[in-house]
Amino acid sequence: MNTEAQWYFPLNDETLQCRLCPHNCILKEGKSGICRVRFNQEGKLLTQVYGFVSAINFDPIEKKPLYHFYPGSTILSIGTYGCNLRCFFCQNCGISQTAAEPELPRSNYTPDQIIQMALKRPGNIGIAFTYNEPVIWYEYMYDIARLAKKAGLKTVMVTNGFVNKEPLEALLEYIDAFSVDLKAFNEEFYAKVTSSQLEPVKQTLKQISLAGKHLEVVNLVIPGLNDNETAFSAMAKWIATELGRETVLHISRYFPNYKLTTEATPVSSIRNLKRLAEKELSYVYTGNMHTESSDTHCIKCNNILITRHSYAVSAVGLDAEGKCKVCGNFFLKKT
Ligand code: SF4
Ligand code: SF4
Structure with missing residues (x-):
């Protein structure tokens, strides 16, 4: 409707x-x-998309990806159709690059039905707005997020960050954690490959960080388009300076999809960029690289805090308060 x-x-x-x-x-x-x-x-x-749900699943929180927000938990994840960007490489183009035509597969849920579903599932921490760009069904997301807070549920937004300041400000009160794409550190890339702009995304990241919300940043590395070492290092430095050295950065390996036929990112390139990012940032993980370790180590004593094998996650080195069992360094912030 x-x-x-x-x-x-x-x-x-x-x-x-x-x-x-x-x-x-x-x-x-x-x-x-x-x-x-x-x-x-x-x-x-x-x-057209209030309550118009294209996909709904209980996902591991690591799939968003969020690695430092209730690790190992499950979250009810929902998305709709459409997107305000046109990324050539979109991994979810089947739902993002289409209008919400009535004949498309969908389910209709009221916000209250989503809340009840989230509450019923044992171990589920809350609701994630994900799969396509959640900004474009702002009204539905906002209504659910407000109800979720009243019900004691956590809320997560997985976003391209291309949103104006005032709507984001109104939403911030009701969203606990954000996974934000920083697709490149280059306006030309944003204009040509995504049909949008970098600067508003940087403003969104700063606004979320200033609000004290949990924030993880995702960069998908595409050969020849955004893998320039100088630009990448500048991006890592900007994250450290503007958002904090302990901001999590996920560097993801690209595979051909939608309009882009460039070959998959070489593993060596991801490893090299990870090394560069680690000069600036305390927590850097690789994505779409099943051979690499994605364990979390304590930044003070190097004890293993969290092990991850695919979506099997264990907080082996953390005490009940989210501190390192060896040196007591505070790791997980409760929201
Ligand atoms: S300004 Fe409004 S109508 Fe235009 S793309 Fe953004 S959300 Fe959609
Ligand atoms: S912002 Fe995300 S969902 Fe939208 S086109 Fe780009 S990759 Fe796809």
Whole structure:
């Protein structure tokens, strides 16, 4: 069912502007925004995706990826259709690069039904907004997140970070943890490969960090497009300076998908970039690299805190308060 959206302003009788994300689409009567799921009908901005769920699963939290937020837990994960970006390499293009056509496979859930499902599953910590870009179903995410807080559930947003400051500010109160893509440290890449911009994503990262929310950053390395060592090192340095040296960085190996046929990232390249990132950051993990260790070591005494074998996770070196069992260094922040 189409529902009135938030974050829009009329420009005249026929035209309005959506100010949810930095595209700030100006929409004439009957037209949809770049995300394909928000449209102008008789001077009102409507969303087509309120309660329109394309995928719903109980996932390991490590799959988001979040490695330092309730490690080893399960989280109810939901997504819809559409996206405000056009990444050539999108791994979820089947749901992200389409409009929310009525004939597409979907389930409809009210926010309360999502909450009840999350509460019923033993061991489930909360709800993750993921799979496609959750910003574009802002109203539904916001309503669920508010109810989730009242119910004592955790909330997670897996996002490209391309959102305007005011809507993000309103949401921050209700989201506990963020996994944010920093796709490259290069405006040209963002413009050509994703049809968006880097600067707003940097602002989003700083805003989340300043709000004291749990934040992990993901960089997918694509050969020839964003694997330049100088730019990569500058990105790691920026994360350390602006977000903190202990911000988690996931460096993921790319595989061909959607419009990009470039061969998969060489393993040696990921290993090399990991070494560079570790000069700036305390916690750097590789993704889509099943041969590599993704254990977490204590930054003070090097004791193994958490072991990970695929999604089998064990906090072997942590006490009940989230401190290193050997040196007592505080590791896990409870939210
Ligand atoms: S959310 Fe959609 S309609 Fe709104 S500005 Fe972004 S792309 Fe445009
Ligand atoms: S932001 Fe994510 S979901 Fe959207 S097109 Fe890019 S990779 Fe796909």
